[in-house]
Amino acid sequence: MERTIQVLNALEHDGLYTRYAIGGAMGALFFMEPLLTFDLDVFVQFPLTAGGLITLVPIYDALKKRGYSEKEEHVDIEGTYVQFLPVHNPLTEEALKEALDTQFGETPTRVFHPEHLMAIMLQTGREKDLQRFAVFNQQVKVDAAYLNDVLTRHVLLERWAQWNR
Amino acid sequence: MGTMEPVNDVLQRLLKAKEDRRKELARLPIEEKVKIVVRMQHMAAPLLRQRGKEVHPWTLDEK
Incomplete structure (x- = not known):
């Protein structure tokens, strides 16, 4: 996966997106026990366009030039199945903005804060988010004040209370 | 291991x-966790494919 991250860093350096961070199950993996997943979810912020429209095509084209083809919204980059997800609401925008700098092997990368990963699980609210949330909540020490701020700001305190029962 | 214990103690x-x-x-x-995830993917893939799910x-990448 290190070579995959090196490609992600190169795309950021080349300006295909202004910033990226790992989220989803692989983001959670930085903090909790291993869990089965087949996707590396990479959240990206695109440079602003005049019309406010976004497209993933430039990323796919740049990857194609490097020998990696897109198939059904996934790209096999050095043996890892990557899905690029544009930040799409205030919570994911904030999660990307405040993402943690970390390392994978010797390669720098970014991952969402555990508090943002939890908030996104709550907001997404699928059955698998609920299951992941339960384990994450048990295993990961979070900053309670920071989490409370995030949940308050994104109106997730009620769901937090429901899922914590 | 050899001595008898109440079932609740053993379970606990x-x-x-x-x-x-x-x-x-x-x-x-994280690097070790990813290795475990990949092993899990290879174990789960045949079962998921049997259920008609396309997985990869x-x-x-080893240095």
């Missing part, structure tokens, strides 16, 4: 060991 000890193991796994370096287990 087993559950505690399971929980400790999970905490230990959670503390592994990763390949590990």
